[in-house]
Amino acid sequence: MEGQPRAQDVMCCAVCNTAAVQMHCDTCLVNLCTTCVGKHMISDESNLHQVVKFQSRKSVPLYPKCTIHTKERCEMYCKHCDLPICSACVVSEKHTSHKISQLRELYSKRKEIQQDVGKIKADILPTYNGIMAVIHMKMDRLELKCKEISESIAKLGEDWHKKIDRVVNKLQTELTEMKKAHMEALKHNNDEIERDISNINFHLNLLEKILESNDSSLLFQYNSKVPTFKKSPHSVNISLPSFAPKEIQQDQIQELFGTLSLINDDHVYNSKMAKKIAESAPAPSAKTLLDKPETITTKYVGYTYLQNIACLKNTRIWASGDSRVIKLFSIGQESHVKSCITSISFDTNIPGVFSGPLYIAVTRNGNLVYCDPHAKTVIEVKNEEVQHTIELHNWRPQGVCPTSAGDLLVIMDNRRTSVFLATMRDGKPFQTKVVRFSDFVEKQTIQLDEEGKPLYPNTSTCSYRRYITENRNLDICVTDGEAVIVVNQAGKLRFRYTGHYPPPKWNQNFTPRGIITDSLSHILTADEMNKCVHIIDQYGQFLRYIDCGMVKPMGLSIDEDDHLFVADNKKKSGQIIKLRYLK
Template identity: 40%
Template sequence: MDPSTSGLDVTQCDLCESAVVQMHCDTCLVKLCKACVGEHLSTGHSKPHKIIDLKDRASNLIFPGCTTHYDSLCESFCRDCKIPVCLLCVISGNTHKDHQLSLIADIFSSMKLVIQKDQKELEEIIIPTHRNITSYMQIRMSQLEKEYGYVSDSVTKHGKKWHREINKLVDKMKAEVEEMKAAHLEALTKHQEEFSQRTMKLQETLQTCKNTLASNDTSLVLTHTLLNEEYRRLPPKLTASFPAFKAQKISAENLTELFGMLTKLSFTSDEQGYFMKKAEKSPEAVPLPPVRSLLDEPEIVTIIDTGYKYLYDVQVCQSNEEIWTKGKDSLLKLFKIHPVSLLRSVRTESGNTPEEIALTYDGDLVYSDYDERTVNIVKNEQIEEVIRLESWRPVSICHTSSGDLLVTMDSDDNKHTKLVHYSDFAEKQTIQFDDESKPLYSPGFYLHISENRNLDICAADGSGAVVVVNSAGKLRFRYTGHAPAPKNESFYPVGIATNSQGHILTSDYDNQCIHITDEDGHFLRFIDCGLSYPWGLSTDSNDNLFVADSKKKSGKIIKYRYLQ
């Protein structure tokens, strides 16, 4: 087969239908072999035939014919009328006078670039996003049995609890019946004994009467005591009312109200529910921000009183003017910074204290619920469960630059800790062991995470180290503190954040300070002014640092400026 035709769908001449195609008429859009070219040129046509070699066809543009001047090809484009035009259309008449004209070749090139961009977006973003959503829905469908199993188990568990309580109540009431029956029997027995004693005395009195009547002894008759008057007065009659069980009327309505009710299954259509997957960029492709040096003395910019008794986390919103906070209760609070004011409060769906909070690139709040084993997103005043774990409990969460989600979690027995990478809430990667199959993270200690600008994942491991792995999960280094520390205590990292310079900022609870290192773990300096017990950290787009002070009854967020 001719190599020039090997990529074509039709390889035979349109005229003879047997020879291999070698030429093409761009006027008639006919494929020809060389032998049939002459025959084709002899056919009459309103436009001149344009015969080209098939292998050159891709480099020659095919212009549309003019609908007004039938023998002309349109090599220009009227931007005002948005139609192709030929040279005669331009120079004759006033139809396109003063209109903006462009060469179709230029429009063709521009549109090719636009189409290439669309193709790339389709291949790299739109189609993968739809595939991920499809996979996510498949996962959600596969979880239905388990999710509804949780509800059924809850009903069964509550039913068993009711059965136990009802059995206890029945046993208690039956015991009370037995006690009342015994008391009733005892009272009747005593009453019966009293009448038995009286009857015996009456029998004795009767016998005395008989003996006296049978005797002629005058003294015996004269001294006889008459007792019938006394015995005519009978003792009080003992009467007892039997207990009765008054059953409450049972109906489906009042029983359901007492037992508990199922919320209704509902569906909502959220226009902002899904978000487009971000195009992944290599670190080299992202221009680095200008280098900024550290201030000799960090400055306190402002102090925000949140009202929490215990405060543990802060996240700065994209506007830099608002912050989300979480304490040791079920309320999540959104504050405006200047002037300080509470904008909004959200209570967790379960009523549990959220373990940690994060913000998506769309600005939605995400929180982990340790007790419920769930990760939840707050969108348009509604809370949606997006991840539910089994045998693991979520702790720290953060979003990546590509829009994915990182979640650290503890096993139920607190013997294992791992980090899981989710894409559209579907598990993508697990990071748990180093190259020697040793645990990267210490079990039993909370793990707080942040992604650095070079895509490293930085974790504050409460056992005394900042553990940094690359995006593939390979260990890069461990930072175990710097001596001397402000309080000369052991390094106790509890919160972590990064900035545009690649700095890693870690809150040291026991030393009441912030450690700043570069992206390779080299110590740069401490921030130790005005801190009590620093916990959660967050940076804004200007690299200001927000620190949550966890000291009891402090409830304060401190904003620092520490870069030039």
């Protein structure tokens, strides 16, 4: 458009407006031609004009004017008075014996500013963005859970008589108010983070402008705000609503229809985890449950009692059972690929009873991990050589699993023997706990709930075999032979799953053994007595059974493509069943 400057237009002198620019006045910040330099110099003799070649503009520091000697520039700095001063001020009595330095020394602050810019870009902004991503995740969880409960309430309400309509409407209103209150809190938290990020970006732009400018007064006025920004903002913790439906009875509609409550959703998100969520949050999966799971293949592994399995790759899987030898199998080969011979032996307290390395797992870097309940150790093996050993002293390991952060979770108890003969130790009930190890050093212990009661009770019917896994939402899932116990990363109880009604066709008590989670955060657990696998969601809601002719399912594992592997003891001959249950 005519009259607008273009990138290819030649810049003109600020005095004559015709000749091409060749010089620049760093004092007045104007462009000049060589002919007009003299005119510019005499146009304002009160200024000490610093005229340089155009290519060298902003190379000369622009010193501030002295507030006392108005015709002088402050090229000095009085450390005693913390003020820029001119040469006339230096010789005045006011600054006698004061420490004076060159104002040019303040230009060292440019390096500090450059470091601050780097810290903001590399650490602070990503942290803020990560925490905001966590807030959005919580908002999505709240929205999804409220939607599920709303649909459940509506469906149950349709089956009831008109006289309970007011009860349904009341609960729907309570749910809406719960959602509104928590959503407003999350949105307010989100707005605070957005404002903080806006302030950070504004400060960042200001710092970059200071770096581009030669105005030393800006350097003098600069104070770093990085310590303020490094104080990561808080993320509001909310409680999700929970609906507890009850059996329908005419005389107690309000009470028996169900009530709304809040369950704690207090996941722990540190700054590193928030950044990780922001940078690598996976796209929503399009997978859904198959109406009828399919058996892909089966493989006999030679154990009379197959206890546990752990996928190494899609076609390779470790297996352990009634032997001190752990074997690596390839689904496409007849014999096993290689073996890992452990040092596990008979339990000296119970002659004739052998307990092999029942609890095995594979770390993120592909190393095998197994538990030795007799030696009270957890051992990591690489290429048949022991890499690390965790000594548990008076505690016996029962299950182990790696975490997404590279830690190890170990569930253990302090029984004297490796089989469940009694619930007592030294006259007292024995204890069970989950311990997180980071770099093979104890980092966290999970044992009691908020009321000080055991999260993992030891009753006369609880199995001595416990299994453990971590879900994608960082929940910790444990089976104890009676229930699936799920706690969040901080160790707070989220729910207990004790089976589903109606039960499977075998109609036996729920006996959960192996446990694993998939890419959709489903929790899958083997039900030994009912010869099936239960699938529940991350909130503890039952989804369906997998019943593919299993006899005694124990350990479970899942590969990268969400194929399910089941350690099944069929006719005292252990076999691994590979299943497809997602489409």
